[in-house]
Amino acid sequence: MLTAPKTLEAPRAIEKPYSVSHHGVTLCDTYHWLKDPKYPDVKDEEILAYLRQENTYFASVMKPHTAVTDELFHEIKGRVKDDDASVPWQEGKYDFRWAFKAGAQYRVWYYRPRTADIFQGSGWQVLLDENTEAEGKEFFKLGALSVSPDGRYLAYSADDNGSERFTVRVLDLKKGTMMPDEVLETSGELVWGSDSKSFAYVKVSKEWRPYQVVRHKLGDDRDSPLFTEENSSFFVHIQSTSSRKYLVIRSADHVTAECHLLPLEDLSADPVCLAPRRRGHDYYVDHGGQDIYVRSNKDHQNFCIYSTAEQTPEEAQWREEIKGSDRRYLHGMQAFDGFVALNDRLDGLDQIFIWKSGSEGHYVTLPEAVYEVGIGNNSEAKQNFIRLNYSSLTSPPTVFDYQFTQGDKKGVLLLRKEQEIPSGYDKTNYHSERLIVTARDGAQVPVSIVYKKGWSKNSGAPLHLYGYGAYGLGMSPSFSSARLSLLDRGFVYAIAHVRGGDEMGYGWYEAGKLERRKNTFNDFVDVARSLNDQGYAAKGGISISGGSAGGELMGAVLNQAPELFKGAVLHVPFVDVLNTMLDADLPLTPIEWPEWGNPIEDAAAYKTIASYCPYSNIEAKNYPPMMVTGGLNDPRVTYWEPAKWTAKLRAVKTDNSLLVMKINMGAGHGGKSGRFERLHEVAEEYTFLLMCFDLVNK
DSSP states (O other): OOBOOTTSOOOOOOOOOOEEEETTEEEEOTTGGGSOTTTTSOOOHHHHHHHHHHHHHHHHHHGGGHHHHHHHHHHHHTTSOTTOBOOOEEETTEEEEEEOOTTOSSOEEEEEEOOSOTTSOOOOEEEEEHHHHHTTOSOOEEEEEEEOTTSOEEEEEEESSSSOOEEEEEEETTTTEEEEEEEEEEEEEEEEOTTSSEEEEEEEOTTOOEEEEEEEETTOOOOEEEEEOOOTTOEEEEEEOTTSSEEEEEEEOSSOEEEEEEETTOTTSOOEESSOOOTTOOEEEEESSSSEEEEEOSSOTTOEEEEEOTTOOSGGGOEEEEOOOSSEEEEEEEEOSSOEEEEEEETTEEEEEEEOTTSOOEEOOOSSSSOEEEEOOOOOTTOSEEEEEEEOSSSOOEEEEEEOOTTOSSOEEEEEEEOOOTTOOOGGGEEEEEEEEEOTTSOEEEEEEEEEBTBOTTSOOOEEEEOOOOTTOOOOOOOOTTTHHHHTTTOEEEEEOOBTBOTTOHHHHHTTSGGGTHHHHHHHHHHHHHHHHTTSSOTTOEEEEEETHHHHHHHHHHHHOGGGEEEEEEESOOOOHHHHHTOTTSTTHHHHHHHHOOTTTOHHHHHHHHHHOTTTTOOSSOOOOEEEEEETTOSSSOTHHHHHHHHHHHHHOOSOBOEEEEEETTOBTTBOOSHHHHHHHHHHHHHHHHHHTTOTTO
């Protein structure tokens, strides 16, 4: 077992008395002080000093293995095309593409006047250079990037500290100069009005809740609210329909939605509600040029597709076009002029389904048996193809155009790009499998596995198991070039498709939330045990990782069955679930209650969350080695969650296993923003995993 170095003293956070009572139960939390009451403006020097001590300890522990991290970094970086570029696309008056310059951390966006053949010719001009925008900043993330309908202006949003509070700026493309317009404190989303003189954006509250849709007129600092969401448990998002005719305002929590339409030619009009919110009704809206289409779960939990005329968008006028079923999960949709494309999942396998009015529709035939596929960048409703994003555990990310041919029922799949691996990659050297594990309650849990050929069962080779299992976000079997560094060192890599995700339909998600949340943790533990029993890993020979809600999963399974695991990586882990759900002032708490329960008002919810909350259930026993990460500016999983978990674990656990924590002091939920900086963090994680298996010098 990887132990803490005897020559280094691990930081020890002091304990301070704190308690609070709910439902007659007193909750004591001696590390509550690590939560700065002035968050997100963290200035408390005692807190910052502790975080810096942890970062120093992390750096000291990892320093002897710098050569391994560097080797991994250059190996992973060598698989990234230095001057990578997108497949170009057309929208309005222009062709667009993005590309990385050699050695650059960020993209450069290009445009040119619209051409007859987008794949030919030159004349590309710089639209926006993210590297210039990021210069001198520790963090940079581009939000939206949108050219006005008349082609005159570029509006874009950017976050420069990881707080996910975006500033919108406007560039006059004709003059090549910045406009004085600057909009602060936005979610990053923006949609141009048809007049090209105004755009809609979403304002965020001081607690970081996207709550208000606002119209901004160029040259005018008196912005006009279009829609305000008063319910603190609902977040607001905007987008244009595929036809670019309507603004869609969607206000929702995790289970209930309400959508409004607003004509982009008149942003001063009153928004029209399609279906007033009612508990449990979730729906999405699009318009491709003819009818309005709605993806709704009102008649089946796996969603159905409805259509209605533009003049009568109200729910009473919806016509069912495609039924959902227990086998078929309709989890995404885009409307085009004359047809609808669906992200479909049939018996747990991703599909693309094409439907035209009056036809039965058809599935797109794809090249492998197990894969991940989704609707890609389709910027115009009148195009005669659908761009798809595709990959598998062994196939690099690929862009296909599914081109319709006149007179044919089905189209032709055209390869536009397969991600190049500059250092070389032969997919025939790797093999993937799909297993079904029977959980303790009889549920059939899928597991995706990939390894390098030559591996064999019962060989004692290391196995790394990944999981997430929350919010209905399924983890599809997709490709990772970085992962090859583990596979090439003899690792098996597995993904446990536990309940809480939506891999097997919406019911799979519902079976891993609220009072059934423990199913997620039990599934993961049962998968790990089954992988041991079937010879995929030796007993105690599994390392694990997960991030955010997946970090909560890691914490829960480490409390439940620490003896199963050789090591664990918890990225921005949501481990302090009970305290967070008890704090209604945090930006994400009210919207999260439908996912976890409201322990403030519901004693049963309090009891349930308290029974599994990773931080609350740390015990005096042995735990495996752990690496924990966080971000000081993270608005989703606040920095004190990983900090409190680490502090309490150091004080309570009975072993000498290595425990390290790294807090990014200038970043948020996703870690560092530059493409190579992110790869270095992956290299650090992989170094830690090799340390756990005593493979750093082999």
